[in-house]
Amino acid sequence: MSQSAQSHLTLILDLSPKQWHLSSLEPDGQALSLLSFITQVLAFMNSHLALRHENTISVLGAFPRKSVMLYSTPGANDSGLDSTAPQDANTYQPFKTVDTIVSSRIMEEMESISDSIDSPTGLVGALSKGLCHINRVINPATRSSIESSSPLDPRMLILSVSPDMSTSYIPIMNTIFAAQKLKVKIDVCKIFGEDNVFLQQAAHLTGGSYVALMQRNALLQYLVMCFLASSSLRKIVAFPTHDRVDLRAACFCHKDIVDIGYVCSVCLSIFCSPVPVCSTCRTKFPVKTLRRFGFGPPKAVGNGTSKSGSATPQ
Amino acid sequence: MPPNRSNLDLSDSDYDEEVDVDDYDGGRKHTGKTKGKELPKNRDMGLGGKDGYSWEATYTRTWDAVQEDEGGSLQNAVEDLLARGRRRRLLAPTGAIRRTIIRHLVILIDLSSSMLDRDMRPTRFDLTLQYTREFIVEWFDQNPLGQVGIIGMRGGLGEKIGDMTGNPQEILKTISDRDKLLPDGEPSLQNALEMARSSMNHLPAHSSREVLILFGSLTTCDPGNIHDTVQAAISDKVRVSVVALAAEMKICRDLCNKTGGAFGVALNEGHYRDLLFEAIPPPAQRANPSTGGSALSSNPSSDLLIMGFPTRIPESSAPSLCVCHSELKRHGYLCPRCLAKLCDVPTDCDICGLMIVSSPHLARSYHHLFPVKPYQARTTIADAAPETCGGCSLAFPVPRVTLSDGSASGVSPVGRYGCPDCQKDFCSDCDEFVHSVLHVCPGCS
Ligand SMILES: [Zn+2]
Ligand SMILES: [Zn+2]
Ligand SMILES: [Zn+2]
Ligand SMILES: [Zn+2]
Ligand SMILES: [Zn+2]
Ligand SMILES: [Zn+2]
Numbered sequence: 001m002s003q004s005a006q007s008h009l010t011l012i013l014d015l016s017p018k019q020w021h022l023s024s025l026e027p028d029g030q031a032l033s034l035l036s037f038i039t040q041v042l043a044f045m046n047s048h049l050a051l052r053h054e055n056t057i058s059v060l061g062a063f064p065r066k067s068v069m070l071y072s073t074p075g076a077n078d079s080g081l082d083s084t085a086p087q088d089a090n091t092y093q094p095f096k097t098v099d100t101i102v103s104s105r106i107m108e109e110m111e112s113i114s115d116s117i118d119s120p121t122g123l124v125g126a127l128s129k130g131l132c133h134i135n136r137v138i139n140p141a142t143r144s145s146i147e148s149s150s151p152l153d154p155r156m157l158i159l160s161v162s163p164d165m166s167t168s169y170i171p172i173m174n175t176i177f178a179a180q181k182l183k184v185k186i187d188v189c190k191i192f193g194e195d196n197v198f199l200q201q202a203a204h205l206t207g208g209s210y211v212a213l214m215q216r217n218a219l220l221q222y223l224v225m226c227f228l229a230s231s232s233l234r235k236i237v238a239f240p241t242h243d244r245v246d247l248r249a250a251c252f253c254h255k256d257i258v259d260i261g262y263v264c265s266v267c268l269s270i271f272c273s274p275v276p277v278c279s280t281c282r283t284k285f286p287v288k289t290l291r292r293f294g295f296g297p298p299k300a301v302g303n304g305t306s307k308s309g310s311a312t313p314q
Numbered sequence: 315m316p317p318n319r320s321n322l323d324l325s326d327s328d329y330d331e332e333v334d335v336d337d338y339d340g341g342r343k344h345t346g347k348t349k350g351k352e353l354p355k356n357r358d359m360g361l362g363g364k365d366g367y368s369w370e371a372t373y374t375r376t377w378d379a380v381q382e383d384e385g386g387s388l389q390n391a392v393e394d395l396l397a398r399g400r401r402r403r404l405l406a407p408t409g410a411i412r413r414t415i416i417r418h419l420v421i422l423i424d425l426s427s428s429m430l431d432r433d434m435r436p437t438r439f440d441l442t443l444q445y446t447r448e449f450i451v452e453w454f455d456q457n458p459l460g461q462v463g464i465i466g467m468r469g470g471l472g473e474k475i476g477d478m479t480g481n482p483q484e485i486l487k488t489i490s491d492r493d494k495l496l497p498d499g500e501p502s503l504q505n506a507l508e509m510a511r512s513s514m515n516h517l518p519a520h521s522s523r524e525v526l527i528l529f530g531s532l533t534t535c536d537p538g539n540i541h542d543t544v545q546a547a548i549s550d551k552v553r554v555s556v557v558a559l560a561a562e563m564k565i566c567r568d569l570c571n572k573t574g575g576a577f578g579v580a581l582n583e584g585h586y587r588d589l590l591f592e593a594i595p596p597p598a599q600r601a602n603p604s605t606g607g608s609a610l611s612s613n614p615s616s617d618l619l620i621m622g623f624p625t626r627i628p629e630s631s632a633p634s635l636c637v638c639h640s641e642l643k644r645h646g647y648l649c650p651r652c653l654a655k656l657c658d659v660p661t662d663c664d665i666c667g668l669m670i671v672s673s674p675h676l677a678r679s680y681h682h683l684f685p686v687k688p689y690q691a692r693t694t695i696a697d698a699a700p701e702t703c704g705g706c707s708l709a710f711p712v713p714r715v716t717l718s719d720g721s722a723s724g725v726s727p728v729g730r731y732g733c734p735d736c737q738k739d740f741c742s743d744c745d746e747f748v749h750s751v752l753h754v755c756p757g758c759s
Contacts, residue, residue, distance in 0.1 A: 058707075067756075069707035124759040128748075132705030132756055135747045170684060173677035174753040180483070181751055204626070205674055245626040247647075249673035258623070259650035260668070265617045267683055268458065268676045274618060280683055285618040293620065 006054035007153040007230040008137065010130040010184075011045065013070075014191075015061050015106065016121045017113060019161040023192040023216070032191065032216040038103055040220040041159065045102070046095045047228060049073075058133055059102055060126040062162075063109050064116040067125030070105040071098060072133065123158075124168045127175040130156060134184055155185045155208070157227050160199055161192040166257050169198065169250035176202045187227050191216065197246045197257055204245040211240050252280060262293065417460035417596060418478065418517055419453070419524045420510040421446065425468035426501040428531040428560065434583050438530045438559050439497050443489055445587055446528070453594050454482040458679045459660050459671055463513055464488060465506050469499035470535045472506035478513060480660065480675055501529070503565070504536035504543050511543075511552055516638075517661075523552045524575075526593050529566060530559040540565060547573050557589045622650045622668040624659060637664045647672075681753035687734050689745050691726035699730070705744030705756040733757050 015034075024033040049055050058072035134154045156179065165172070176198075179186055185208040188199040195212060203210035211226050213219065226240050248259050251272035261270040264278040264285075274295035277284050423446065429439040450462060462485050463478035475495070476488035489495065507525065514523045525547075534540065547554060547569075555575035556566040562579050570577035576593070580586035624647035633642045637654040638661070646655040647670060654665040659672050702709055711729050731745040732738065738757035740748065748755060 067759075069702075072707065122759065124754060125756055128752055128754045128756040128759060129705060129707060131752060132703075132744045132747055133707055135751070136703075136706040136708055136741070136743045139743055168759065170677065170680045171754040171759050173674065174681050176674070177678060177681075178747075178752040178754075201674055241628060241630050243628060244631075245628070247626055247672050247674065248623045248650075249676065260620065260622045263619045263621045263676065265619055268679055269683070270621075270673075270676065271618075278618075283616045285616065289618050293618070 006052065006056070007048075007155065008056045008058070008134065009045075009048050010134060010154065010156045011041070011057065011059045012123070012126045012130060012156065012158045013041065013059065013061050013106075014121055014123060014158070014160045014162050015063050015110070016162045017064070017110065017117050019192060023161060026192075026216070030216050032219065036217075037159075037191070037219065038106060040223065042099045042102065043220055044223040044228070045098060047224060049094065049098065051228070051230075056137075057098070058130065060130050061106060061109060062121040062123045062126040064113060064119040064121055066109075067122035067129060068105070068109055069129060069133070070109075071101045120165045120167070121162050123160075123162070123165065124171045124175060127156075127158075127172070128178075131175060131178050131182065131184065134182060138182070153231055154182070155187065155231060157187045157189065158199060158202075159189050159191055160196055163193055164196050164198055164257065166198075166250035166255040169255065172198045172202070176205050179206050185231060187211075189213065189222065189227065191219065195246070197248050200245050201247065209240050210243070210245075417457045417522045417524065418462075418514055419460065419526060419593075420463045420465055420478070420513060421449075422465050422467060422472075422503075422506045422510060422525060422527040422529075423475070423495075424501050424528055424530045424559075425466040425473070425495055425497045426499055426531045427497050428501075429497040431530065431560075434559065434580075434586065439495075440492070441583060441586065442528050442530075442559075443492060443495070445590055446489060447486060448587075449590050449594070450482055450485050452591065454480075455679070456594055457596065458675050461660075463510070465509050465513075466495060467501035467503070467506045468497065470502045470505070472502065472509035474509065474513075480672070500533065500535040501531045502536050503527070503529075503534040503569075504538060504540045507540075507543050507547065507554070511547060511550055514552065515550075522596070523550065524593075525552055525554045526590075527554065527556045527566070528559070528590070529556055529563075532560050532563060534563075534565070544569055544572055555593055557586065559586065619669060622663065622670045623673045624648050624650060624656070624670050626672075627655065684753075686748055686753055686755050688749065689731035689733055689740060691724055692728055692730040692732050692739065693726065695728050695730065699739055703741040703744055704733070704736075704738030705740045705748060708741070710739075710741050 017034075020034040020037070024031050026032070045057055045059070048057055056073035059070040061068045061070045134156075138152050138154060176186070179202070184206065186199075186202045186206045187208040188196070188203045188210045190196060190199070190210070190212040192213075200210050202208070209226065211222065213222055215222075229237055229239070248257050249261060249270050250256065251258050251261060252269045253271050253273075253275070256272050258270070258272045261272060262274050263270055264281065264283055266283045267278060267281040269278055269280040271279075274290055274293040275285070276290060276295070423442060425439070429437070429442065431438050434441045446464075453462065454460065459480065461478045461480045462476070462482075463474075464476035464485065466473040466475045476485050479485060506527075510525045517523060552573060553575045554569050554573040556570055556577050558566055558577070558579045560579075562577075567577050569575070578589040578592075580589055627644070627646045627648060629645045631644055633644045634646075634655055635641065636643050636646055636657045638657050643655075643657060646657055647659050648655055649663040649666060649668060649670055651668050652663060652666040654663055656663060656670060659670050660675070661670055662668070663670055726742070729742055730739040731742065733740065733755050736755060736757035740757075744756070
């Protein structure tokens with residue numbers, strides 16, 4: 001353990017009020033309220049910080065149409081600690097600081113949400129901000145000022161409750177490839193709702209793991225057993241392995257998730273039904289091909305009804 | 315500049331998009347090559363501007379390119395280089411280029427003792443490894459669904475260095491360890507070619523099979539008649555190209571001519587790189603280099619393809635028979651149409667004929683289609699401007715009061731760069747990262 005690198009955890013909390021409300025309405029034993037979620041996540045954060053003195057953390061919240069950096073371990077640039085809080089002999093001050101900042105920031109943001117409860121969360125924003133943060137923190141020019149010399153081992157954990165956001169398919173994929181380049185593993189814990197196609201791909205492509213909760217009230221145990229170990233430790237301990245990975249994509253035209261798509265050979269745009277002209281690069285497709293796919297004038301383009309069924313195998 | 319599309323606000327209509335094809339015309343030529351191209355160019359100039367063989371050249375000192383200022387400091391020179399790089403990136407138009415759907419390439423690297431020759435600096439071997447790395451990154455960028463394998467020629471044998479894979483990281487890893495690849499003995503064209511041919515035997519008929527040989531030797535040490543191998547390559551439709559580092563060999567030239575490949579002898583380091591990178595655009599495109607804006611939309615080879623995105627079955631699942639080899643395997647991919655299990659993608663489903671690809675491979679190239687708008691260098695700090703960067707959420711670095719013509723070179727004197735859409739300010743680290751790696755504006759999404 002002593003030679004393992006200092007690890008930086010970027011935690012992304014999916015804080016969609018609607019999804020959390022639905023989650024708290026689940027039948028007994030499966031219900032998980034936002035408050036109990038936050039308590040358990042705080043305990044997890046504290047255990048990460050307790051593992052090693054140099055460990056750092058940053059917490060991002062994905063609120064409806066918004067993403068906010070809730071907390072990041074004070075580095076060279078930040079002087080985050082508020083010394084005004086009264087000292088309590090029974091608490092470890094650094095933990096208390098993290099806990100109060102994170103929970104009060106979440107409450108602040110939650111209260112400022114007004115009409116946009118239903119809107120999709122700013123997960124992409126949170127992901128990209130997290131990556132920007134990691135990029136700046138591991139940048140050697142900046143790092144020299146942040147005292148430590150041991151290599152930083154950055155990873156990400158997304159605690160997701162929202163369904164797939166197929167509208168942001170391309171940005172999500174772009175962030176995944178950026179994480180790949182930075183060698184950041186993305187772990188995903190699916191707390192509530194159906195499996196997430198794109199987050200599955202994120203974990204798969206970056207070498208992280210995707211875990212869907214079976215027992216929602218045992219969240220903390222899942223977090224500690226599955227996601228506390230640093231990457232160097234993961235080689236040794238039995239780690240949750242990948243289940244099936246769904247490699248589907250979202251079409252460019254309707255943002256539907258498709259398993260069979262029509263792809264422009266020039267720019268590789270994906271469409272859910274045959275189109276005569278590529279909307280991205282304006283390429284016109286040969287009439288012969290379109291006929292083969294059963295695309296004709298009588299059929300209206302763009303209603304998405306003529307999916308894979310009309311396609312003839314070659 | 316096309317309207318910003320990075321936030322994916324695509325309308326439902328397929329026809330009212332306003333992407334100007336002419337804007338995209340050949341744009342890739344700048345973006346794709348600027349990364350590494352500057353270096354050899356400079357080096358050419360160091361050679362006195364003539365395109366002679368490198369062994370004819372005079373001694374060059376790369377450090378001559380960097381000049382000290384009056385105070386004897388390199389600071390300004392370095393700043394200038396950075397600023398120029400930045401400006402180049404900002405000015406380079408981004409856009410769509412033609413991508414081939416499925417290509418298969420085996421790179422044969424000569425690892426014979428002739429590669430230790432120092433006529434190319436530092437050695438032919440080191441230069442080849444370095445160029446191969448750059449080549450692979452660029453190749454996958456332009457051929458996202460392609461697969462590359464690497465075979466070495468060493469000690470009279472063909473040596474498998476990297477299996478065919480569609481993951482550039484995996485391939486780069488196989489050639490990252492220089493010590494494992496140290497040149498030794500004689501090369502064998504025949505052995506290596508046979509090995510490359512057999513590794514591409516299983517591929518579907520319509521996918522391309524290409525071999526690229528980086529050859530430094532003037533001899534080949536073969537167990538049989540190499541002309542038989544050439545015939546076999548022709549009948550298998552394997553296209554062989556050779557970049558020779560020493561001189562032209564008849565067998566190499568014949569090999570290329572007969573299989574439809576390209577042959578070239580590298581004059582110097584820069585020329586070597588150019589020859590190598592000529593193999594990146596797909597062959598069809600090279601035959602018809604007119605890829606102007608209007609030609610693009612009427613190009614007969616543009617087509618709409620139907621593709622299936624599979625489900626990946628993990629190593630931990632119960633073994634079952636695959637349809638491609640009829641072998642019991644755990645790992646595999648399920649065809650979305652007929653649920654047949656296939657060993658590897660991209661491929662054609664053996665049961666229903668659907669082309670099966672992994673969608674992330676397609677997605678890898680999408681950032682070219684929807685680039686993030688360049689951020690504008692802020693000249694002053696607005697009154698209401700936040701104290702932290704919109705990307706990394708850290709405080710902005712303290713602005714340095716240097717650089718007289720900072721605004722002209724695209725460098726912000728206050729260290730802030732603003733997104734034209736979301737109006738948020740970003741630090742220079744994030745500006746660089748967003749445009750070169752992330753391709754998502756953290757403020758807009
Ligand atoms: Zn669609
Ligand atoms: Zn297109
Ligand atoms: Zn098989
Ligand atoms: Zn099939
Ligand atoms: Zn920043
Ligand atoms: Zn923006």
